[in-house]
Amino acid sequence: MQKNWVDWLKQKLEDVSIHLEDSVLSSEKAIFIQPTDLLRVATILRTDPEAKFDFLHSITGIDLKSDLLAVYHIYAISRNERIILKVKIPKDHPMIDSVAHLWPSADWHEREAFDLVGILFHNHPDLRRILLPDDWEGHPLRKDYVPPDYYGEFPVPANLKDRIKRPTN
Amino acid sequence: MTQYSEQNQKYVIPTEDNDKFLLNLGPSHPAMHGILQNIVELDGERIIKSHPEIGYCHRSFEKLAESYSYNQVITITDRMNYVSSPANNVAWTLAVEKMLGIEVPKKVAYVRVIFMELARIMDHLVSMGILGVDLGAYTGFLYFFQQREKIYRIIENMTGARLTTAFGRVGGLERDIPKSFKKDVYDFLQGFPKTLNEFHKLLTRNRIFMDRTRGVSPISKERAIQYGFTGPNLRATGVEWDIRKVYPYSCYEEFDFEIPIGIDGDVYDRYLVRMEEMNQSYKIIKQAIDHLPDGPWHADVPHVVLPLKRDVYSNMEAMIFHFKIIMHGINPPVGDYYFSIESPNGELGVYIISDGGPNPYRVHWRRPCFYYYNAIEELINGGLIADAVACISSLNVIAGELDC
Numbered sequence: 001m002q003k004n005w006v007d008w009l010k011q012k013l014e015d016v017s018i019h020l021e022d023s024v025l026s027s028e029k030a031i032f033i034q035p036t037d038l039l040r041v042a043t044i045l046r047t048d049p050e051a052k053f054d055f056l057h058s059i060t061g062i063d064l065k066s067d068l069l070a071v072y073h074i075y076a077i078s079r080n081e082r083i084i085l086k087v088k089i090p091k092d093h094p095m096i097d098s099v100a101h102l103w104p105s106a107d108w109h110e111r112e113a114f115d116l117v118g119i120l121f122h123n124h125p126d127l128r129r130i131l132l133p134d135d136w137e138g139h140p141l142r143k144d145y146v147p148p149d150y151y152g153e154f155p156v157p158a159n160l161k162d163r164i165k166r167p168t169n
Numbered sequence: 170m171t172q173y174s175e176q177n178q179k180y181v182i183p184t185e186d187n188d189k190f191l192l193n194l195g196p197s198h199p200a201m202h203g204i205l206q207n208i209v210e211l212d213g214e215r216i217i218k219s220h221p222e223i224g225y226c227h228r229s230f231e232k233l234a235e236s237y238s239y240n241q242v243i244t245i246t247d248r249m250n251y252v253s254s255p256a257n258n259v260a261w262t263l264a265v266e267k268m269l270g271i272e273v274p275k276k277v278a279y280v281r282v283i284f285m286e287l288a289r290i291m292d293h294l295v296s297m298g299i300l301g302v303d304l305g306a307y308t309g310f311l312y313f314f315q316q317r318e319k320i321y322r323i324i325e326n327m328t329g330a331r332l333t334t335a336f337g338r339v340g341g342l343e344r345d346i347p348k349s350f351k352k353d354v355y356d357f358l359q360g361f362p363k364t365l366n367e368f369h370k371l372l373t374r375n376r377i378f379m380d381r382t383r384g385v386s387p388i389s390k391e392r393a394i395q396y397g398f399t400g401p402n403l404r405a406t407g408v409e410w411d412i413r414k415v416y417p418y419s420c421y422e423e424f425d426f427e428i429p430i431g432i433d434g435d436v437y438d439r440y441l442v443r444m445e446e447m448n449q450s451y452k453i454i455k456q457a458i459d460h461l462p463d464g465p466w467h468a469d470v471p472h473v474v475l476p477l478k479r480d481v482y483s484n485m486e487a488m489i490f491h492f493k494i495i496m497h498g499i500n501p502p503v504g505d506y507y508f509s510i511e512s513p514n515g516e517l518g519v520y521i522i523s524d525g526g527p528n529p530y531r532v533h534w535r536r537p538c539f540y541y542y543n544a545i546e547e548l549i550n551g552g553l554i555a556d557a558v559a560c561i562s563s564l565n566v567i568a569g570e571l572d573c
Contacts (some may be wrong), residue, residue: 054394060520060533071520073507073535077394077408080415084507105397108543116231131224131572140232141531 005029005051005083012044013037030071030084038087039097045074045083046102052076054081056103059110061117063143068094069117089119098124116141189217192554196225202299202561203568205542215555221545226572238498239265239339242529247333249536250570252295253288255324256512258336263418264508265339265521268501269473276464277341277398278420279457281355284327284336285419285510286450286457287320290361293401293443293490296565300440303562304381309371316364319357326353339499340468340474354458361451369444379437386548386560387435395505396547397540400515402564405442406434413509420508424453436556436563474500498527514538514565538564538571 009018009031016037020029033041040122045053057073072085089096098121100107110121111130118139121127129136135152147156184350195206204225204497208541210218222377230249234242251439257283266273294317298310321331326347328334337343372378393406403410413421466476471490480487501523509518515537524530541564548564549557 015335028486054391056397058518058520058533058535060531062522062531071505073518077410103397104392104395105540105543108539129224131227133224140229 006047006064008051009041009044011022013040016040030086032086032088035071035087035089035096038085041085042072042097042099042102046099049068052078053081054078054103056099056105056109059106059113061113061119061141063117063141064088065143067091067115070096070113070119072099087118094118095122097122098127100124115139180371188212194557196222202566203571205561205566205568205571207557209543209549209554211554211556214555216549216552218556219546219549219557221409223542223568223571226568228572230573231532231534234529236528238527239501239529240499242532243335243338244333247335248569249534249573250514250538250567251332252293252516252567253292253513254332254334255284255336256288256292256510257517258334259285259419260508260510260512260517260519262337262339263510264506264521265499266468267290267508268498268504268506268521268523269339269470271340271468271470271473272469273341274466275420275462275466277337277466277468279461279554280342280346280466281337281419282421282424283454283457283461284324286454287323287357289450289513290447291317291320292565293447296562297440297443300436300559300562301378303558304378306372306375306378309368311369312364312367316357316361319353319360320333323350323353326350338467338474340387340470341465345466351458351461351527354454358451358455358458365444365447365451373441374446382437382440382563383435384433385436385556386563387433388544388548389434392544393434393548396544398515398544399537399540400511400513401442401446402434402439402515402541404428405431405438407432412516413507416509418508424456426450426453430553436541436559439563455495500525500527509535513535514567514570515540534573536570536573538566542566542571 001116006018006020016033018031018033020031045051053074055075055077057075060071062069062071068089070087070089074083074085075081087096093099096119098106098110100110101144107125110124110129113119114121114127115129115131116139128134141163149156175427188564190211192209192210192211196204199556206222206223208220209216228248229362230245237245243258243261246261247254249257272540294313298313301309306394324334325331326349328336328343348443387469388406390406390408393403394408399410407430409428409430414428426449429442431442431450472493475494481491503523504527505522507518507520509516516535518535520527520533520535522531548560
């Protein structure tokens with residue numbers, strides 16, 4: 001990060017709690033924000049003429065066992081600058097705001113994160129499953145996901161079930 | 170969560186009042202590249218609205234990777250973009266090497282560059298050959314497949330496989346380059362420019378081809394960036410963005426090459442950009458093979474690279490490392506890491522989260538096709554149905570990568 005975007009954000013949005021967290025899962029410096037602040041932070045990063053982060057690289061949903069985590073990799077393509085936003089989402093109410101109206105590339109990414117990890121995106125234009133069939137139950141990339149015995153009338157092979165279970169040490 | 174499943178029925182059903190026609194393109198259709206589905210609402214031959222659906226080729230690679238060791242995941246990446254698998258393999262190995270802090274010898278980096286550029290040529294040969302086929306020009310395709318066969322021979326000599334290459338390992342290559350490697354590459358380089366020229370003569374100034382591609386499904390710079398376009402499809406709109414130049418990896422900063430860019434971002438520009446990229450790849454391979462350094466074929470990291478089998482049987486240390494790698498695996502430090510390369514199709518990113526164990530905690534692939542197919546609705550709406558086919562093949566959407 002050439003410019004200190006954390007300080008810049010703190011200056012612009014005074015009542016938003018923003019901090020750099022050296023958590024267990026981040027070796028690169030990432031900006032942690034609260035789920036309720038995501039939309040405001042994303043909007044200012046996208047629309048402010050000084051920031052203008054116009055390129056959303058990817059949204060990754062992660063299950064941290066206690067919480068869910070959404071990671072946003074955002075670029076400013078004209079300046080080669082990258083910023084990483086991380087949002088911790090409580091598991092009992094996994095809902096955050098959608099950013100699909102800011103970056104169209106977020107549209108399918110949010111559907112993917114909903115499909116596989118089970119994060120709900122508020123105000124998403126069309127939040128359906130994208131990779132799995134519509135009648136699939138559960139979100140496979142959750143760590144507590146148990147593979148089903150049957151999908152419809154097709155039995156799931158036992159060796160396949162063993163393989164997709166994560167081996168615990 | 171049932172509140173979201175009620176939208177399944179969202180297509181306009183044709184009635185007597187509206188003379189719309191609902192056409193289901195795919196998932197299995199000769200003009201679709203792999204198993205993609207696109208349900209289009211037609212007014213005559215013009216597309217009013219399209220509803221792209223994906224997921225027919227989903228093999229849950231991200232879930233599977235969580236139970237594989239770091240070297241086993243390489244075999245998964247083969248199956249993503251199966252047209253240019255060496256590039257995917259290298260993306261993964263480089264990402265894990267960055268996490269472990271391994272610096273590979275120069276020879277390895279050069280061989281990887283040669284294979285990645287061969288993969289780029291291979292990918293563009295297929296996609297541009299198929300673009301011609303989709304528009305009714307079958308001949309060029311055969312010219313290109315002749316060259317593709319030569320590349321496959323090089324890859325087969327190196328890895329033992331043609332399509333699912335599993336090229337390279339974390340920390341280096343799988344084995345040393347074969348004796349015939351240099352000769353094979355020079356053989357290919359000798360014949361390639363001629364074929365490229367012949368293809369140019371067949372299509373580039375062909376009146377029918379130009380009429381069918383110029384001004385078809387254009388996208389502006391700004392929209393392409395917002396949609397997350399990368400690679401040749403972004404460069405066709407005029408944005409000079411190439412990971413090889415912006416964040417060089419694997420010694421790319423040592424090679425002299427240019428980034429071709431287009432103007433309009435239509436099918437014809439994508440075609441021209443890809444054609445010129447093949448020329449640039451040819452230049453890179455020539456430089457790399459001319460200056461291919463000697464040296465070991467893996468980094469000196471015994472806790473990551475498996476020792477030779479004959480050492481395992483005769484050498485105590487080698488046996489210990491062999492045992493440790495097989496039983497405990499490679500253990501990158503705790504943390505997350507995002508790494509991306511310029512794959513033939515665009516920016517292929519790997520986001521790995523490690524909990525210090527032998528398997529990744531979570532893997533996320535940033536697949537370039539995912540963004541192209543997201544934008545397909547905007548690109549083909551209002552156009553003719555025959556143009557939609559040209560658009561999809563010029564974007565080079567590959568289902569294996571899209572669905573992952």
